[in-house]
Amino acid sequence: MLPLPPFSWLAPRSLDEAIDALAAAPDETVLLAGGTDLLPHLKYGRRAPRRVIGLGRLPELARVEPTADGGLWVGAGVTLDHLAAEPRVVARYPALAAAAAAVGSPQLRRMGTLGGNLCLDTRCRYFDQSAFWRGALGHCLKKDGDTCHVVPGGRRCVAALAADTPAPLLVYEATIELRSARAARRLALTDFYAGDGLRPHVAARDELVTGVHLPAPAVDLRSAHVKLRARAAIDFPLLAVAAAGGGGEARVAVTALGPRPRLLRAPAPPGPLPDATIDALIALARARCHPLASLGDEAWRAALIAPSVRRALTSLQPSRETP
Numbered sequence: 001m002l003p004l005p006p007f008s009w010l011a012p013r014s015l016d017e018a019i020d021a022l023a024a025a026p027d028e029t030v031l032l033a034g035g036t037d038l039l040p041h042l043k044y045g046r047r048a049p050r051r052v053i054g055l056g057r058l059p060e061l062a063r064v065e066p067t068a069d070g071g072l073w074v075g076a077g078v079t080l081d082h083l084a085a086e087p088r089v090v091a092r093y094p095a096l097a098a099a100a101a102a103v104g105s106p107q108l109r110r111m112g113t114l115g116g117n118l119c120l121d122t123r124c125r126y127f128d129q130s131a132f133w134r135g136a137l138g139h140c141l142k143k144d145g146d147t148c149h150v151v152p153g154g155r156r157c158v159a160a161l162a163a164d165t166p167a168p169l170l171v172y173e174a175t176i177e178l179r180s181a182r183a184a185r186r187l188a189l190t191d192f193y194a195g196d197g198l199r200p201h202v203a204a205r206d207e208l209v210t211g212v213h214l215p216a217p218a219v220d221l222r223s224a225h226v227k228l229r230a231r232a233a234i235d236f237p238l239l240a241v242a243a244a245g246g247g248g249e250a251r252v253a254v255t256a257l258g259p260r261p262r263l264l265r266a267p268a269p270p271g272p273l274p275d276a277t278i279d280a281l282i283a284l285a286r287a288r289c290h291p292l293a294s295l296g297d298e299a300w301r302a303a304l305i306a307p308s309v310r311r312a313l314t315s316l317q318p319s320r321e322t323p
Contacts, residue, residue, distance in 0.1 A: 002043035002130075008051045015060040015179070019208065021053055023181035026205035031055055033077060034111035036104065037120050045131035046143055061115070061210060064088065070216030076115025076209045080165075081106070083114055092319045093214055095168035095223035095242045102227045103164045105234050114165060115209040118176065118189075122159035122197045122259055123236060124150065124294040142198055150294050157197030160294045162256045166193070167242035168225055170253035170263045174214050180207040195260035197294075218247035220270055222316035226308050228301075239291070239301050243281075243312035245273050252281050252309055257291040257301070264288065278313045285309045 012018040022029055028050040032038050041047040055061060061077030064086055072088055083089055084101035103109050103117065126149040127134070127142045139145025141157045148154035169189050177186045187202070189212070194202050203209065223244040229235035237256040244251045250268040255261040264284040268277045291301040 004039070004042050005045070005048055007042075007049055009054065010051060011054045011057055013057055015058050015210070018053055018055060018058060019179055019181050022208060023206050025051060029053055029205075031208055033113040033116040034079065034108075035116075036108050036112045037116060041121065044129070046127065055115075055208070061113075063211075067213060072214045073211055074114055074214065075211040076113060076118070078114050078211075079110055080104075080112045080114065080117065081109040083165075084109065092217050093168070093172055093223070094317050094319065095225040095244065096165065096172065096214075098225040099164045099168045099227070099240070099242065102225070102237075108234075114212065117163050117165045118169075118192075118212070119201060119203070119209060120161070120163040122157070122200045122294075123162045124157075124159035124197070125296070126150065126294075127159055150292050158258055158292050158294055159197030159200075160256055160258055160292070161193065161200055161261060162236040162238075162240075162295060164227065164237060164240060166261050167240050167253040167255045168223065169212060169214070170261060171223060171242045171244035171251040172214050172217070173251075174212045176212050177210045178203050178207040179210050180204065182206070184210075186213070190263055193260045195258070197259040200259050217319045220318070221246035222318045224312045224315045224317055226312045226315075228304055228308060230296075236295075238295055239304060239308055241308045241312045243309070243316060245313070245316050250277050250281060250313065252285065252312065254285060254289045254305065254309070256295065257289055257305075258294075262289050273313055273316070278310060281313060282306050282309050 010021050030049040033055045061075040063075045065073045080100040080103050084097050090097045126140050141148045174189050175186050176192050192201050226241045227237050228239040240255045242253045250266050252264045266280045291298045
């Protein structure tokens with residue numbers, strides 16, 4: 001049994017209290033929502049904070065609410081289990097519900113949150129190991145070393161973002177809200193990810209994610225989600241694809257290939273996507289999406305990009321109004 005390292009524990013009762021506590025010592029603090037990603041990091045010595053702030057008692061983060069523009073606000077503390085079954089998400093944003101339902105196991109989905117999934121640390125087979133294993137290899141760029149074992153001679157960490165929810169949120173053109181004691185700001189999700197395996201997103205150390213805004217779907221919006229993994233349950237994605245068509249455009253998001261998800265666009269006429277649009281997006285994916293060995297055999301995963309994109313685009317399901 002691996003013990004947790006020592007740290008101070010704070011359990012604020014309001015969002016403002018949490019933000020103030022984070023502002024007091026941001027460089028020494030990590031945030032814990034469901035803990036399904038952070039706790040293994042702590043036990044395996046990959047993180048060693050002096051303070052941990054628990055976000056599980058903040059009702060402000062656990063809400064799903066309609067917005068004035070006809071869209072939906074989903075708080076960062078909403079669990080993945082809740083998200084997968086939320087009627088308004090299932091009806092209007094089915095790819096997001098499908099992605100949430102595909103995360104881990106039922107137990108992990110009941111603990112894990114949307115905000116935690118969006119802020120999931122990047123993964124690499126040379127990093128996601130015990131301290132003993134990593135030390136025997138000489139460590140790596142992501143922790144305690146100066147060598148990349150994926151790209152020999154590389155000076156930039158290429159650990160992969162293997163989270164499930166970013167892809168559908170990207171094709172729905174979601175925005176993400178961050179708050180600190182200094183200010184609140186809202187970013188397009190495309191701007192949230194930095195493309196750096198060491199610090200995969202642009203949130204400052206004193207900022208926390210409060211939720212995402214999903215804009216109102218186009219009347220003819222259709223969407224789908226495809227996940228490739230080694231086992232049918234529990235595993236992180238080795239490749240994840242979300243697709244959406246409607247409003248004169250088709251969009252595809254591809255994740256788990258590198259530190260940053262890829263969003264691809266092509267104009268599309270109303271109705272079912274023509275073969276020309278599907279072929280154009282597959283060509284874009286082949287040109288711009290290049291897996292590395294961080295999560296496994298890159299040649300095998302590269303060969304599955306085109307069929308996964310085609311599968312997502314040809315299985316688009318229409319959104320529908322909630323009862």
